Amino acid sequence: MDKTAVKNYAIWARTKLIEDIKYKASLLGITEKVIADALxxxxxxxQYFDIGTREPYAIRxxxxxxxxxxxxxxxxxxxxxDYLTAYNSIIEEVAYTWFNRFIAVRFMEVNDYLPCKIRVLSAVDGRQEPDIVQNPFDAKLDYTSAEEELISQHQMNNEGDxxxxxxFVKVCNDLSKVLPQLFEVEQDYTELLLNISYTDQDGLIYKLVHDIPEDNFDVNAVDEEGKSVGQVEIIGWLYQYYNTELNDTVYDGSYAKKKLSKEWIPAATTIYTPDWVVKYMVENSLGRLWCEGHPESTLLKExxxxxxxxxxxEEAVQAELAKIKEEYAKLRPEDIKVIDPCMGSGHILVYAFDVLMQIYTQVGYTDKDLYWRTIYMVWI
Known part of the structure; x- marks a missing residue:
């Protein structure tokens, strides 16, 4: 994974998003100083708002x-x-929301996970125009008649952006059915403040697609030697790097003698766990729990x-450990539950799931059994 490219993009994207969102809010008469009344x-x-030009800005x-x-x-x-703190907090919240969604959609489109079954931010053949813009009616989305008319209107007027x-908003709302926490539609003003472009080469989408190698998102990518280079952990690194400047502010001494407000907690605590640390933790917790009670599981440890x-x-310690192992020996895979109290991007749970599947396989579960067991575990 090209961590330099990932870090540079994430830090730049936060600043760019905040600037763009503040600009869009200012067109609506909302600035860091005041919420202006409509003209x-x-x-x-x-409604019309004075933006210092001959024609006011209009919304309908x-x-x-x-x-x-x-x-x-x-x-x-x-x-x-106070007003300024509240204004900055909402702007930061909206920026982070859209950043999360851009990254999630990019990851899903590269790995063909999107329910709409078409690329949203890019094109399979490398064209600048995303596939969904080129062929919007090929997407598996339920358009209303009004949306179909608006799509045709934008196409006739060459209004690509x-x-x-x-x-993009339509896709996000569609994803809310399967990922409601990431693509929730309750705070509708987030849509109002979105202003993205696929044609702007200095824009968020163009740089996301072109500055970070696509292989960094592809979980099936391999190098010339056949070694896997797919990065499920890229999302976690992007989240951590996004908060770099906020994290630096918290730890540069400015807040050493001050109580942090709740808005600063994510910046102070968002530390991504590298993949090797994840595997070390899971293998020596969940893995040990199973293997100490089932010493025949040598293939798993290998x-x-x-x-x-x-x-x-020492002998006394060994005696106590033997008692513990006797209890572990009674465990069945179905008895084991895993909780991650600091879940974050969830990649510790993802690896824990992989280890659990290995344990289930080791005791004789077939692929068909595992399929239905997986459905059950996700459901509960």
Missing amino acids: PQSTTQE GVHIAQRRSLAEAIKKKAQES KLFNML NWKYYLDEAQQ
């Missing part, structure tokens, strides 16, 4: 409700601190690079 000529169907329909929702969110948060924005055999102990 007098506004109506219930159309659902965007009016979204703008109202944004203003209310800032005002409510300001009751906990407007179509791209619309389709596949675990970071498993450490028990060190020589």
